[in-house]
Amino acid sequence: MGAATVLMTSGEKLPPEVKGVIADSAYSGVKAELTHQLKYIYHLPAFPLLDVTSLISKIRAGYTFGEASTIEQVKKNKLPLLIIHGDADDLVPTRMGHEIYKAAGGDKELWIVPDAGHTKAYDNMTAEYEKRIKAFVTKVLTK
Numbered sequence: 747m748g749a750a751t752v753l754m755t756s757g758e759k760l761p762p763e764v765k766g767v768i769a770d771s772a773y774s775g776v777k778a779e780l781t782h783q784l785k786y787i788y789h790l791p792a793f794p795l796l797d798v799t800s801l802i803s804k805i806r807a808g809y810t811f812g813e814a815s816t817i818e819q820v821k822k823n824k825l826p827l828l829i830i831h832g833d834a835d836d837l838v839p840t841r842m843g844h845e846i847y848k849a850a851g852g853d854k855e856l857w858i859v860p861d862a863g864h865t866k867a868y869d870n871m872t873a874e875y876e877k878r879i880k881a882f883v884t885k886v887l888t889k
Contacts, residue, residue, distance in 0.1 A: 750779075750816050753846065757822030766826040766886035768879065771835060771865045774842040776814035782839060820850040826889075827854040828882045832862025832870070855882070 749772035756767045773779035777800070781792040800811040820827070827850050831843030840858060847856040857878060859867035868875045 749773075750776075753816045753823075753827075754814070754819040756825055756827065757819035760825070764825065765889070766828070766882065767823070768828045768830070768882060769846070770830040770867060771832065771838050772816060772829070772842070772846060773838045774815070774817050774845045775812070777811040778842065779838060780811060783837070786836065816846060817849045820846055823850050824852045826882070826886045827852055828878070829854065829856045830859065830867050830875075830878075831857075832859045832864065832867050834861050834866075835864045837864035 749769035752767055753769050753772050773782075777796065780796055784790045784792050784796065796811065804810045829843055829847050829850070831838075831840050833840050835843075843856065843858065847854060857867075859871055859875075862870045
C-alpha cells in the first residue's frame with residue numbers, strides 16, 4: 747500500500763524538498779485492487795460486497811473506494827516518477843503498473859522486472875535495482 751499512497755500524494759501540493767517519486771508494485775486504485783483480490787484470493791465477485799463496503803467507507807471515512815484512485819492523482823503529478831513492477835506479480839497485476847505509467851504526468855520511467863512477484867524486484871535483481879534507484883535519485887537531485 748505504500749507505493750500507491752506515495753503515488754496518490756504525487757498529485758498534491760508537496761513541500762519543495764520532495765524532488766521525485768519512486769513506487770514499487772503500486773496498484774492503480776483501491777477499487778481495482780480490491781476487485782482483483784476478491785477474485786484472485788477468495789474467488790468472489792466484486793458485486794455486491796465491494797459496493798456495500800464502499801458505501802460504508804463513504805459513511806465512515808467520507809470517500810468511496812472509487813475515489814481512492816492512484817490513476818487520477820498521478821495525472822496531476824509534475825515530479826519525476828520511477829515506477830517499478832514485477833511481471834510475475836499476482837497480488838497487484840502488472841497491468842496496473844502500465845496503467846499508472848500511461849496516466850502519469852511529468853517525467854516518468856517504467857521498469858518491468860522479469861520474473862519478479864509482488865515487491866520482489868529488489869530480491870530478484872538487487873544490483874540492477876540499486877543502480878536504477880541511484881541513477882534516478884542522482885538525476886532528480888541534480889535538476
